[in-house]
Amino acid sequence: MIHYLIYGLLCVLVSFYGRGTRLGFWGVLLLSVIATPVVVFVGLLLLAPFQANILMPFKDKRVQ
Numbered sequence: 001m002i003h004y005l006i007y008g009l010l011c012v013l014v015s016f017y018g019r020g021t022r023l024g025f026w027g028v029l030l031l032s033v034i035a036t037p038v039v040v041f042v043g044l045l046l047l048a049p050f051q052a053n054i055l056m057p058f059k060d061k062r063v064q
Contacts, residue, residue, distance in 0.1 A: 014032045
């Protein structure tokens with residue numbers, strides 16, 4: 001039971017990281033449920049354009 005909870009939490013965390021992509025939150029969530037969240041996260045890191053700050057998707061875009 002705890003394994004499903006951890007898997008779901010990882011899927012949500014990966015989809016939160018991928019919310020700024022073309023797929024958006026729900027697309028990345030669906031993809032991470034079908035594939036594994038680890039594979040989707042690595043894909044997001046490899047396919048994302050280079051940026052100096054890797055935590056940029058977590059920052060609020062409204063706060064400058």
